[in-house]
Amino acid sequence: MFDQLIYHGLVLTMDPHQGPLTDGYVAINGSRIAAVGQARHDADLPPAVQKWDAAGHLVMPGLVNCHTHAAMTLFRGLADDLALPEWLHKHIFPAEARWVDEDFVSTGTLLAAAELIRGGVTTVADAYFWESGARRALAQAGLRAVVAQGVIDFPAPGVPDPKENLRVARDFIDSGSAWSSQGLISTLFCHSPSTCRDATLQAAKEMTRARHLPFFIHLAETREEVWHCRQQHGLTPVGYLDHLGVLDARTVAVHCVWLEEEDREILAARQVRICHCPESNLKLASGLAPVPDLCRRGLKVGLGSDGAASNNNLDLWGEMSLTARLHKVAALDPTVLPARQVLDMATLAGAQVLGLGEVTGSLTPGKEADLILVDLQQPHLTPLYDPYSHLVYAAGAADVSGVMVGGRWLLRHRELLTLSWPEIKRQVALWAARLGKGSGT
C-alpha cells in the first residue's frame, strides 16, 4: 500500500534509458518515489491511500532552474533595452543600494516562488544578498532550493563594508543546517572574477569545498569582463579562476559566453558545472554561449532564467525553447541540441549541475518525489506525436497544472497551495509603490 499514486498519465521519467510510458503511474511513499510503471487496466494499478488521476496529463520530473536572483522580481521591467553600463550603474545598482533589505528579499523571493511553482520548477538555485530572507521565503513555498549568499568586494545590500563579506558568508552557511531538513542547501555565490579579489574567491571557495557545497560564480559573461581580466591578470576569467584553484566539479559557472579553446579545455578537465541563461544573455546582448561544444566535451550543462531584471520572467519553458533553437541557427544545423537533450538540461542535467543528481531530476525510485503535471488537452499541444518535441517547442509555463516537491503538492489544478497569492500581491504592491513608480494597475 503506497501513500500516493499518480496514475493514467503519460509518464516521462527522463531516465536516459527509458522512453515515454503511456498509461503510466508514479507511486510515492513519504517524500520519495517508490515505483514507476504502466498499467493498461485499472485493476493492474498498485493500491494507494491517496490517488490522483492524471488522465490527459503528462507526468515528468519538475524543472530545475540552476540560476536566478529571485528577489529581483521586484525590479521586473524597471529598466530595459539599455546599454549594460547604464542599466547596471544608473538603474540596478542604485536601486539595489537604496532598497534591498531582508524584507525586500523575502517579498521578492515569495513573488518569484509563486511564479516558479506555477511554471513547473521544483528546484531552484538562488543567488543574491540577504539570503536569509530568500531561505525563509523558499521554505514557506516548499521549493527545493540551493540558496547562495552573494559575496562581492563592493558595498552590497546587507554588507555595506566588504571586509565583512566573508564573515557574513560564513554565518549564512553555518546557519544552514537548520534548513537542510526542508530541502534547502545554504551556500555561496561569488559575484564574478572581476568584482571579487583573489583572496575572497579562494576563501569563499574553500568555505564551500570544506562542506561539500556547490559554489556559484558568474563567469565569462561579457567581452568586457574577458578584456579586463586579461588586462589585470594576463589571463582569461576561466584561466584566472583555474590559477586560483577554485574550479572543480562543485563549481557552477554561470553564463560561460566568451570562452577560448583553452578555457573549454580547462572547464572540461576540471568538470566544472555549467549554467546556460540564454534569454538573459540575449536581452543584455552579452553573447552566445558555446553550449553544443561544451556538451560534446562531456560537460554537464543546466539551464537558468537569471533574474527578472534581465529576462524578465523566470520561465524555464522559454529557456528550453530558446536553447533548442538558438544553437541550431548558430551552427546552421537543425540537428543540434534536439528536444530530448534540451529537456534533459532542464531536469536531470540541471540537478547534476547542482550536485543533486541522486536526489531529484528524474522519476527514479528512491529519489525525492519532485514532479509536475502538464495539461496536454490544449490546442497548442494537439495532436501529440512526440512529447519531448511538444515540451520544448510548443508548451509554456501556463500548461503546468500540478507541482509536487518531496511528495507534497505545491500546485494543484493550477492553484498555489503553499502560498497566498493575494497576500504576496499586497506585499509586492507596497514595495512597488516605494520603488517610486506605482504598481500600474
Next chain:
Amino acid sequence: MFDQLIYHGLVLTMDPHQGPLTDGYVAINGSRIAAVGQARHDADLPPAVQKWDAAGHLVMPGLVNCHTHAAMTLFRGLADDLALPEWLHKHIFPAEARWVDEDFVSTGTLLAAAELIRGGVTTVADAYFWESGARRALAQAGLRAVVAQGVIDFPAPGVPDPKENLRVARDFIDSGSAWSSQGLISTLFCHSPSTCRDATLQAAKEMTRARHLPFFIHLAETREEVWHCRQQHGLTPVGYLDHLGVLDARTVAVHCVWLEEEDREILAARQVRICHCPESNLKLASGLAPVPDLCRRGLKVGLGSDGAASNNNLDLWGEMSLTARLHKVAALDPTVLPARQVLDMATLAGAQVLGLGEVTGSLTPGKEADLILVDLQQPHLTPLYDPYSHLVYAAGAADVSGVMVGGRWLLRHRELLTLSWPEIKRQVALWAARLGKGSGT
C-alpha cells in the same frame, strides 16, 4: 449611447503618439471603435448598452500573425530536429501528398484558430493549399484573415497537375467576394522563387495586383535558395523577383533571411512588406533576418509564426520575445529593437504589412474593434512598471483572457465562444490516428 464599453482597463492603443491610458476605456458601436479615453471616476464613463469591466487587465489591439500555414497544426511535432532536406522530402512533403485534402485543411485550420484566438491573435494571414477549407474554418472562428491559396509548379494538394495551379488560384480569388463581408480577404501565395516558374510568378502577381490584393511569397529563406537562384538566373532571389516585376508595396516577402546590400536597397525602393518568422528560422537553422537594418531603411516589418511543423506553436508572444532578444545579441547592443517597437511589429506594423493598416492594428476610433484583454494579475507580470516591457519580455499566450474581433467576442474568461474545443479535439484525433501515430494521450 454606445453598443459596448470596455472600462477600468490599462489601455494601450498602439497609436504611435499615445502612451498607456490608466483607467482607460474603449467604446464600440457595431463592429467599430467609437471612442477611446480615460475616466478616473465611473461617473465620467460614457453610457453603453453592454459594459465589460476590465479591472486588472490590459486592453490592447489584437495581435496580427502575418504568416502561417494553419492546417499544418496536424503535423505538429511529427518530425523535428532534422536536416532540412530530410525534414521536407522524407516527412513533410510525403505527409502532405498523402493526407492533405479539404477536410484536413478545414480541421487543421479550426485547430489553429482555437490556438490563435487563445493566444490573442485577431488577424491571421494563412498560406496553404485547399484554402477554401481554411476560409470556411476561419469564418467559423470569427477571425479576421487574409487567406492565400498556395501556387507552386509541382504537384500539390488539391492541384495534382501544376498546369492547373493558376486556374485553381483564379477560382479561389473569384470565390472570395462572398467571404469579404466576414472580414476574409482571399488572395494568393506563391511558394518561392525556386518552386514557381517566372510565368507563374508574374501571372499570380498580376492576378492579385489587378484586384489590389496582397501577394505572399517565401523569399531568401535559406542560403541554398540564394545559391540555386544565382546558378539558375544569375540573380539573387530578390533581384530575380524584381526583374520579374513582382515586388511592390502589396507583396509580402516572408523570411528575408539572406539579403545582400543590393537586395535591401531593392526591397526599400519597392516598399515591399516584410514578414519576420524568427522561431521558424531558428528551428530550421535557416539563419537570422537583418530586421533592425530593414526597419532602419523604413520598411514595414510584421511578425509571423510560420506553420506548426516548423515552430511548433502559433504563439506570437514567443515571436515577440525572441525578436526583441535575438537582434540585440546579433548586434551585441541591448538597445536594438526595444519592447515598444517589437509590440508595434506584432500589431500596427503587422496590419500595415497585410494592407490592413486602416482597418485594424491599433485602438483608433473608426477602425474595427479588434482587441484583446491581458490578465495582469499574475506573478510573472507583477509588479508593473512598464506595460510594453511586460508584454514583450514576460507575458505569454496564456495571459490572454479576452479576444474581440469586429466587436464580437471570440474568447471571454479564456473560454472559446465561437468554436467547440471538444468537437475540434474529436476531429483532430481522427486525423492524428490516420496520420499513423495515434494522438498519444
